[in-house]
Amino acid sequence: MTLANQLTLVRIFLIPLFVVVFYLPFGWAYIVSSLIFSVAAITDWADGYVARKYNQSTPFGAFLDPVADKLMVVIALLLLVTLHHDSVWFVVAAAVIVGREIVISALREWMAAVGQRASVAVSSIGKIKTTLQMTAIIVLLANIPILLPIGFIALAGAAVLTLWSMILYLRAAWPYLLPESPEK
Template sequence: MTLANRLTLTRIVLIPLFVVVFFLPFWWAHFVSAIIFSVAAITDWADGYVARKYNQSTPFGAFLDPVADKLMVVIALLLLVSIHHHLVWFVVASAVIVGREIVISALREWMAAVGQRASVAVSHIGKLKTTLQMTALIVLLTDIKLLYPVGFIALGGAAVLTLWSMVLYLRAAWPHLLSEENQ
């Protein structure tokens, strides 16, 4: 078990703690859940850094890392929708982000199966989307109303970039999706 894989597993282990703390009936619960989410986000960066720097990339890590990322983001969005369900745009933005993750995960899996994984590699737009998304989630998880505008703007930006990056991924994959040998 490599250090990179241990960091990824740590992120998954933090999920139940993150959810339980979020729902604790204390004034500090949301702020602490934001800290737990932040630690998980740091492990996401750290496991990738460690895997590249120390040549610790493994098939298990390649599978588990995106699963851990998506679990954290989807669960954070679900928790936030429980607070902001009255904001239709917030629910739609959250659904767009979750829906895109499902579509792109399936697309990457299919592209890998047909030997075209590199066609749907992570782009700079995806990295910017992730940065905005993580910023929005951390800020909104604190549940500090003064910071809501920052979180809402970041989440809206992340949702727009989510759609844009999905279009770019689908456009890159489209010739492979339509090729006769893959039908």
């Protein structure tokens, strides 16, 4: 088991912990759940760094890392929807982000099946989107009133980049999604 894979597993094990802490009936629960999520987000960056720098990429890690990422983000957004349910735009932004994750995961799987996985590789827009998304989730989980506007702005930016990157991925995959035209 490589260090990169261990970091990914740590991220998965932190998910139930931050959910439980989020629902604790104490004033500090939101801030601590935000800190736990922050540690998980750092492991997201660290496992990729370690895998590249020390050549620790494995098929297990290639499978598990995106699963851990999606679980972490989707569960955090579900928690935040319960906290900010009075904001329709927040619910829409969360739905856009979750919906895109499902679409792109399915698209990547399908493109890999047709031998075109590289056509839908992670882009620089995806990295910016992830940074905004993680920032938004960390700030919104902390639920500190004076910081909430920063979290909402970051989430809005992440939602816009989410749609943009989805369009780019779908455009790259479009030639492979269309049925072959009949020969004349």
